[in-house]
Amino acid sequence: MSKVKTFGFDTLSLHAGQQPDPATGARATPIYQTASYVFKSPDHAASLFNVERAGHVYSRITNPTTAVLEERIAALEGGVGAIATASGQAACHLAIATLLGAGDHIVSSRAIYGGTHNLLDYTLPRFGIQTTFVDPRDPDAFAAAIQPNTKLLFGETLGNPGLDVLNIPAVSDVAHAHGLPLLIDSTFTTPYLCQPFSLGADLVFHSATKFLSGHGVIIGGLVVDSGAFDWAGSGKFPTLTEPYEGFHNMNFVEEFGPAAFISRARKEGARDFGACMSPTTAFQVLQGMETLPLRMQRHISNTRAIVEFLANHKAVEWVTYPERPDHPDHELAQKLLPKGCGAVFSFGIKGGRDAGQRFISRVELLSHLANVGDAKSLVIHPASTTHHRMDAAALEAAGISEGLIRLSIGLEDADDLTEDLDRALRASQKG
Amino acid sequence: MELNTSFGDLFAYTGARDHKKDQPAVVFIHGTGMDHTVWVLPSRYFARHGFNVMSIDLPGHGKSSGASSETIDEMADAVIESMHAAGISNAAIVGHSMGSLVALSAAARYPDRARSLALIGTTAPMGVHPDMMASAQKNDHDVIDMITYWGYSKSAQLGGNENPGMWMAGSTLRLLEKAKENVIHCDLKACENYATGLEHAKLVRCPTLFILGDRDIMTPMRAAQKMVDAMSDARVCPLTKTGHSLMMERPDALLDALITIV
Numbered sequence: 146m147s148k149v150k151t152f153g154f155d156t157l158s159l160h161a162g163q164q165p166d167p168a169t170g171a172r173a174t175p176i177y178q179t180a181s182y183v184f185k186s187p188d189h190a191a192s193l194f195n196v197e198r199a200g201h202v203y204s205r206i207t208n209p210t211t212a213v214l215e216e217r218i219a220a221l222e223g224g225v226g227a228i229a230t231a232s233g234q235a236a237c238h239l240a241i242a243t244l245l246g247a248g249d250h251i252v253s254s255r256a257i258y259g260g261t262h263n264l265l266d267y268t269l270p271r272f273g274i275q276t277t278f279v280d281p282r283d284p285d286a287f288a289a290a291i292q293p294n295t296k297l298l299f300g301e302t303l304g305n306p307g308l309d310v311l312n313i314p315a316v317s318d319v320a321h322a323h324g325l326p327l328l329i330d331s332t333f334t335t336p337y338l339c340q341p342f343s344l345g346a347d348l349v350f351h352s353a354t355k356f357l358s359g360h361g362v363i364i365g366g367l368v369v370d371s372g373a374f375d376w377a378g379s380g381k382f383p384t385l386t387e388p389y390e391g392f393h394n395m396n397f398v399e400e401f402g403p404a405a406f407i408s409r410a411r412k413e414g415a416r417d418f419g420a421c422m423s424p425t426t427a428f429q430v431l432q433g434m435e436t437l438p439l440r441m442q443r444h445i446s447n448t449r450a451i452v453e454f455l456a457n458h459k460a461v462e463w464v465t466y467p468e469r470p471d472h473p474d475h476e477l478a479q480k481l482l483p484k485g486c487g488a489v490f491s492f493g494i495k496g497g498r499d500a501g502q503r504f505i506s507r508v509e510l511l512s513h514l515a516n517v518g519d520a521k522s523l524v525i526h527p528a529s530t531t532h533h534r535m536d537a538a539a540l541e542a543a544g545i546s547e548g549l550i551r552l553s554i555g556l557e558d559a560d561d562l563t564e565d566l567d568r569a570l571r572a573s574q575k576g
Numbered sequence: 577m578e579l580n581t582s583f584g585d586l587f588a589y590t591g592a593r594d595h596k597k598d599q600p601a602v603v604f605i606h607g608t609g610m611d612h613t614v615w616v617l618p619s620r621y622f623a624r625h626g627f628n629v630m631s632i633d634l635p636g637h638g639k640s641s642g643a644s645s646e647t648i649d650e651m652a653d654a655v656i657e658s659m660h661a662a663g664i665s666n667a668a669i670v671g672h673s674m675g676s677l678v679a680l681s682a683a684a685r686y687p688d689r690a691r692s693l694a695l696i697g698t699t700a701p702m703g704v705h706p707d708m709m710a711s712a713q714k715n716d717h718d719v720i721d722m723i724t725y726w727g728y729s730k731s732a733q734l735g736g737n738e739n740p741g742m743w744m745a746g747s748t749l750r751l752l753e754k755a756k757e758n759v760i761h762c763d764l765k766a767c768e769n770y771a772t773g774l775e776h777a778k779l780v781r782c783p784t785l786f787i788l789g790d791r792d793i794m795t796p797m798r799a800a801q802k803m804v805d806a807m808s809d810a811r812v813c814p815l816t817k818t819g820h821s822l823m824m825e826r827p828d829a830l831l832d833a834l835i836t837i838v
Contacts, residue, residue, distance in 0.1 A: 199617065200740075207740035226743055
């Protein structure tokens, strides 16, 4: 029996979505830094506006450079299409706003990025969308929180800050049994480590700011549609199954079939919310994605070395990383994340908040800042920065101890990193 | 539009516009395991330009009920009956791959119903790779992979979609995965068993346009020449660097070609 030979992940990371530029022959993706595009005739203009011909009208909605990036992430995730956005937060908002409106409800993992938590817990309720937060390790809790007005289940491949591994197959089973889609934030893992669609997820978004671009120079996001969810069968999504007056009564499921969600997201959300990615940013993300497989391999090998080093350091109380046998999700991680559990993790320093501050002040190679997924290694002490207003009890409620240090391991020589960490850890104990 | 026929309640997409009396008509017929969504762009174009458009979901496909037809001629009968149900006496008939055989059969056997004919990615006879047939019979995923990836030129398998932000291979995979059980096998058998293609080609009386991809490995361009030669009023529009999935790989060039025949 023939098996179809398709291009591999590394090849797609370099090529997907791009052909040599037809106008100039440029091998690299050109930066089409233009707001708009000249129509060939009045009829050509009408045919673009009426979705009769493929092409570009205005860069808020589509752009040739950005389109290459969108195709590339769709190829790497195994989806039907994608939309690049101004940030990861914009990607998250676009996914939600395409499906939900006032009166609707989300069931979300409670171990999520703080920015997403702010959106779900504080901001979206102002627009009539409520969220119930549940334990990501308990698929039954997702099921129990579903209400008649629930429209979406949400979680991250690796939760924050404990690196809870979301059981995507189990949670997607819960979602699909209720006629609901599962949205996944896959920022920490990238498609190199985890392809959520192959595990049952329906929609994915990324902060492209992190590992996808990989160099800490842009802000961007991507939302990807698997094309697999049965919107018509669910019966819960009139934005996709009923005529949309805002686009000449377009019926997205009837006209675009598997591409219904991503088509509505572009024709409404990209058009009306306007949180688009700039072509120059898209180019920079593409440059990063060309080396995604190589970088992720190094991120993982360095992370494993640092985890091992810290686990044996006398100034360290604990290390949380799902590849370690003492992590609660160790078995699940081996199954769902066999290539690695990312390069962001936390450890606890002996001596609490004061020791944490001394440690931070003594690192010299690692950079103290609020970001992850850079080629350079990064460090932050939440109790003295992002969560500095919280006392010990409030921190504990948020799952953060006073001595918690978060690392994002980069691509440096591993022994240079351990040397820097060792020096700072020793200094931290001399209070 | 929903059409009540002896083959079941069949669905036809109209290009998002209602039919009007006395407008010329164009009928689109999809390929194996697919449905009307492969024709959305040209359907919307011709609907805006004064045509009554019918992009038919063949019986058992897409939104149409009924059992999948077992022969090309039976599918052509379903198309003709659908046209009748929609009040369309004749039309430009456009078909892709299996749909091109259906269009050919319809134009040959019901010559008064075909104003013109466009055959896209076609050849007759249309042999089917034995591995495709075996996989389709088992309803496993290999046949979906074969139709998808063999359907695109190697270059298009890397993307570069004219339709911004859409991954062509992913879209085709998902569409075929939605096909009901046994539909793909039934379609492939119908293609393989259609032995009267060249005879039908000789019976066609209307102008015919062949739109062929020069990198099509499913229905190679040279294989269509016997059909072209058999017709009295046929011409060929070759699309370069293009595989079998012409609507996805070259939507604009395909539309430009269709405008010359519809």
